[in-house]
């Protein structure tokens with residue numbers, strides 16, 4: 505996985521079409537606006553005009569009257585629809601794609617080759633695997649580059665995700681692990697945070713205090729590891745006094761199989777991505 509410098513790229517004249525601005529396409533649009541795309545240059549087409557208008561209003565972007573209008577003159581065409589819809593959408597857009605546009609799919613489980621096969625052979629196709637925390641600039645994006653993507657287009661894609669958090673190049677083989685580790689991971693973390701908050705309430709704390717303590721502690725623990733580079737096991741030992749409260753809690757955690765449960769969730773997401781890619 506590699507990082508790319510995007511310091512010198514001016515996004516103010518770049519035109520982006522966002523086809524499908526839902527739970528993931530919406531945050532992708534927002535991160536591109538944050539990176540410097542002008543609101544009038546980010547055109548949104550959802551399945552129906554009222555949905556396009558609502559999404560455009562929420563993001564502070566521009567609603568297009570149709571998918572064809574959205575992609576007219578676009579430098580980048582982002583496809584934010586569900587995996588089962590994407591190849592039909594590509595077939596629909598094929599004849600109207602502007603020369604020199606990059607098609608950027610967000611879909612899990614649809615390969616570059618499948619999208620490329622539905623387009624002219626010289627079409628530039630890329631994939632991005634984002635996660636929802638890009639909506640607060642703390643997400644992760646894995647970028648996969650098709651053969652026809654030029655160095656300039658590749659740098660442009662990195663620039664568009666420069667406000668997302670972390671954006672790295674990955675291979676299509678790595679995307680399965682990336683989904684387990686980043687794409688699907690927010691849902692696992694949200695579930696664990698929900699469980700911790702519910703238990704804090706059962707232990708007697710008011711829900712708003714419970715929620716803020718859990719979120720502060722999860723955020724603080726992650727920031728500590730990031731800033732210090734400390735191994736998690738070393739950080740864990742520093743919380744654990746001999747015969748104290750933490751070791752009792754850790755023993756219960758291991759007895760309940762939390763480590764195995766987390767690993768199983770990540771493996772299931774990765775396996776599902778691999779199975780989807782096989783068709």
Ligand SMILES: NC(=O)C1=CN([C@@H]2O[C@H](COP(=O)(O)OP(=O)(O)OC[C@H]3O[C@@H](n4cnc5c(N)ncnc54)[C@H](O)[C@@H]3O)[C@@H](O)[C@H]2O)C=CC1
Nearest residue numbers: 524525526527528529549550551584585586587610611612
């Ligand atoms: N939700 C997530 O955390 C992540 C999702 N993805 C990928 O992002 C893609 C979208 O997923 P979500 O945003 O969760 O789904 P969603 O259902 O929230 O959004 C899909 C959007 O596409 C629109 N749409 C459907 N058909 C359309 C068409 N023919 N033309 C224009 N717009 C159309 C819908 O109106 C909706 O706004 C999927 O392919 C998924 O694999 C990737 C990484 C993370």
Ligand SMILES: O=C(O)[C@@H]1CCC=N1
Nearest residue numbers: 611612683687688689
């Ligand atoms: O559940 C899904 O299919 C998408 C892909 C990665 C995260 N959510």
